[in-house]
Amino acid sequence: MRLIFTIFAILCVSLASLSGSSIQDTNSSFVIQNNIDNSRFIRSKESDEQSSIWYIIAALLSMGLILYAFRKISTQKAKSIGGVRVGEYLKTDLHSHLMPDIDDGVDSLEESIAIIREFEKLGYTKLIVTPHIMSHRYPNSSKIILAKLRAVNNLVVENRINIELEASAEYFLDDHLIELIAQRDILTFADNYLLFELSYASLPINLDSMIEFMIEHGYRPVLAHPERYLYMIGDIERYRSLKRAGVLFQLNINSLAGYYSEEVKRFAQILIDKGMIDFVGSDTHHMRHFKTMQQTVKTDLFRSIFQKNNILNQTL
Ligand SMILES: [Fe+2]
DSSP states (O other): OHHHHHHHHHHHHHHHHHHHHHHHHHHHHHHHHHHHOHHHHHHHHHHHHHHHHHHHHHHHHHHHHHHHHHHHHHHHHHHTSOGGGHHHHHOEEOOBOOSTTSSSSOSSHHHHHHHHHHHHHTTOOEEEEOOEEBTTTBOOOHHHHHHHHHHHHHHHHHTTOOOEEEEOOEEESSHHHHHHHHTTOOOOBTTTEEEEEOOSSSOOTTHHHHHHHHHHTTOEEEEEOGGGOTTTTTOHHHHHHHHHHTOEEEEEGGGGGTSSOHHHHHHHHHHHHTTOOOEEEOOBOSHHHHHHHHHHTTSHHHHHHHHHSOOOGGGO
16 A cells, blocks of 8 residues: 555655646747747647646646645544543543442442453543433432442542542433433533433424423533434434534443444444444443444444544533
8 A cells, every 4th residue: 555655645746746747848949930820830839738637637646646645644544543541532432320229220339440441541531420310210310420429439549440430320311301401400411411311212392392491501412322223323414403403412331332222322323323323332331342342443333433433522
């Protein structure tokens, strides 16, 4: 590939200098010929036009070379992301269920610590842990979550794990969320981001008004795993309209492994190709999720996210 590059560069430089000297020759001959006869003048003008064409070809080839080099550099950069130290690039994971006994996540403090240690090995430096707040199934509150955070964090310090822990929540979009927003009792992260999820069964009829409500109250809604809502994934215009309304999208890394289904994986690819992803998250509930993610971050599909999307994990 380097050889092709070099040959291409030499070709461009040669063409540019050839066309330059050709124009000089043509100009001098033009002065003499102008004094001799008009027919030779016409031939000289034709030669001048030919030189201009060479100039254009050389310019186009040079532009192609520059674009090719630019593309090559960005591809190389994207390829260096991923693998066993992906956390060194991402820095922060913003979606996981690592507080024991309060949702469908880990079952014990030991399991929690074991997984957090694995995140450290992967190069992550910060975890924003997000237990479900779902009034009909996991009736958690800010108070319950912050108490759990203290317990887990004490063990993280005791075990000398070099990870900063922060607590937020994954809010289910329902009437309870409206109440919490009205009371300003929301565990946000970074710049007032609010992670929320939808029902897997059907599209909430008040989705648009709820998003407006969040934004009016100063929150920045982040939709958890947009690729997983099967009733919506054929309707890309629905997703575009959510983005226009100010919703950011958080993709689950394991969706790229086909962990949830092939359909989810295919739609995840569509969102990636359209450059619609803002965050990538692990959504880790247990060690099996983590191990799957550990493999998924080594794939070209995972790396392709960074070629086509402006991922914001590092900013959290
Ligand atoms: Fe989740």
